[in-house]
Amino acid sequence: MRLTACDPAAVALGLAAGMTLADARARVPELAAIEADPAADMAWLERIADACDRFTPGVMTEPPDGIALDITGCAHLFGGEYGLLAEVEARMRRWTGHLRHALADTPEGARALARFQTAPSSSEAAALRRLPVAALELDAEAERSLRRAGLKTFGDLADRPAEPLAARFGIELPDRLDRVLGRTGSRITPRRAPPALLFECRFAEPIARADDAVAVIGELAQQAGAEMEEQRKGGRRFVARLFRSDGHVVDLAVECGAPLRDPARIMRLFTERVAALSDPIDPGFGFDMIRLAVPRVEPLAAAQLQLEGGSDRAEEAIGELVDRLSMRAGARRIRRFVARDTHIPEQAVLALPAIEASAPMLWATSDPGEPPHRPIHLFDPPQPVEVIAELPDGPPRRFRWRRNLHEVSRFEGPERIAAEWWRRAPGDPGLTRDYYRVEDVRGRRFWLFRHGLYDEKPAPRWYVHGLFA
Template structure:
């Protein structure tokens, strides 16, 4: 009881949540199952009704299932997408009451105390839930009782409504597994002859608690309302957006910049309170003729400094067509990343703000993905000793390449695919031609032998080891050349500055 009102709890169970999610977009008229790999065995994860009618069940190996049902269609399971889909269903369920929480990986729990009369009663409320789920192509089982445990038991084992104050009468014929017990506990109780909740409720508590532990009695008391059980609603994700309605339409770029500055101040204060930074900002400008324009700003790093962000908006705002005037402005941070506060001290490394701002300015013209940087890689093979990554989505390695490249010999500034030249002797030739130019050897340093990484497939290194030489020519070119002992030949692969 709560202030004289009996709590009423609804349990929504989606027994085929994963398969229904997939079949909503790709319906099939055949047995269908999602599979998942467990301990090197592909097993059934979720099935549709037609597959269950063929005698298939969850955790069954896919090979056995296909032998029983040759027409079985399958697809890989995606538990991460199922979790996002269930989170969307939780938001949808708030139409019935504000207190909605998750119940495992395929269910919801709702506290509808004082809300059922808005739908014409409890039966009408459950009827609307079923109709909405059927319209969306979802299988749904419902249970309603005074407690969370009672509602769960009814949803999973006997759909229905337990009248207020009569939880034991509604649950006594259900199996003991309806108390949300583990399989070993339910099996142990059945071996003792305690098959239903009614049998368990009439048995002495002491011996059962000593044999099965306190959790058994806790589950029974929660289902019967003797011990309270909380329903914790999921916290809504933060939404970073702010709006400004203008008393008079504006059209000058300076006025739009001033309004954007006011929006940025409010938005950045909210981001700072949550220790977050914006990566993508979207400014929507509503004109008096109801048309709207958007200015998107993608930042090279998470940021919440309104002055810096405002300067980066200038180019996009200058291209806006104000028409007869702008009377509404809305600014939203559509992509947000954590940006914790940093301790400021004498040893604090300065953040590359100017570089990030430059990357943002160039990225607005050519795209952030097209601005790239080199990063070190853990490989002694020259072609694999570095990576190329978008500068906006990676961090530079401090001190690289000087302090991070542990090569025994210096490496050239420029690397390119090996280019063959004439020669078969183990030492560099006195005179050779490369790229239609003649060169005379002045000095050479080497060899540095580099062996291929045998655990990786690389056609260019199948010839075996390479002996690298640092060659200085009288013409001034400093080349990085290698010799292949297995198949005698010379190649130029790089050039020093």
């Protein structure tokens, strides 16, 4: 077991990450060691990154312990870069006592400065040149050979031609060097793609009631609605982020089946969402910023008033109902059906969330004069039954299902459905099914099948796959 991280007190005692635990215990007998939990560390970093969303939309996590912010065009909102830094320092004090930060032209430069700078310098370029080669974060081997060659700082490396360096210390070195020194441009990849539309409201005094916060979302929805009206767009997804003053962030997201911009309807979805939360919104010491993002917009023509509630009005009302039910129960619970082109009965119908609107399609049915050939209830998986048949490969005579004996009085079949050899996994026997429509003496109609022909399998089993009307 080795130490993965040490606090400042441990460092002062001469301990360092990478030391074995036994060694550290021998030096400091009263050492308090806690097992490392990388998942919790990552979750913590993500939460800090969420809180950093208030500074800029371009936030990237650098696991295990770094965050890069793209502050291009954002700093003036906080009174310049120094104002922004002061704000970051004040906010981060809540999360951690050890904060190191740096501003640079490239994310790699800022990372190197934040982690390896030891003394202040007059300019960014000078500071970068004074960095130790360790800031390149190469593997230990390459770093050692650099030191042996007498190349200790970036300044030693910066003016040398790239080819010999690459030849001797690996192809990565010149590339990393250029990135850190800002010779090649690089950008951060934000955790979230910037939304199409963003509206926010900051408060001088945090608001401490959840209802008030929801009301603010309503005001932002009004703004969003007006903006989308102008652009002739509608949103398919709305995300409200509530920034608590202690750095905690609450996300509320709603989705709808058709583009939407009516603020009242957006708010109805948000109200459903809030009502469906398993634990209610905890305002803590209050929210000091609320933001409404519309990540996805789609074209939506201007609404036309209709004297009579036309068909599209009805469609809209149903869409609204579906949105509301989906928001409350979960989108996958409210479904619409799509036919698929396959003979396997349980795969012939796909149930999709109704909110993901799909084009209506035609359903294949048997001839109108015929009785239904597909059951109305389908068991998935099929339920095993014990069948007595007159002939081994003949129709069922009687069968036992759920402990009840059913005497077959009418039957039709078999309808033979073979496995789809073109989709079968290799090694899968792919048994043929013989389906029978049967009616028992009490008039119940079942869909039974024998799984496998006699030449495919010694003793094929019977199943009931569905119930007819």
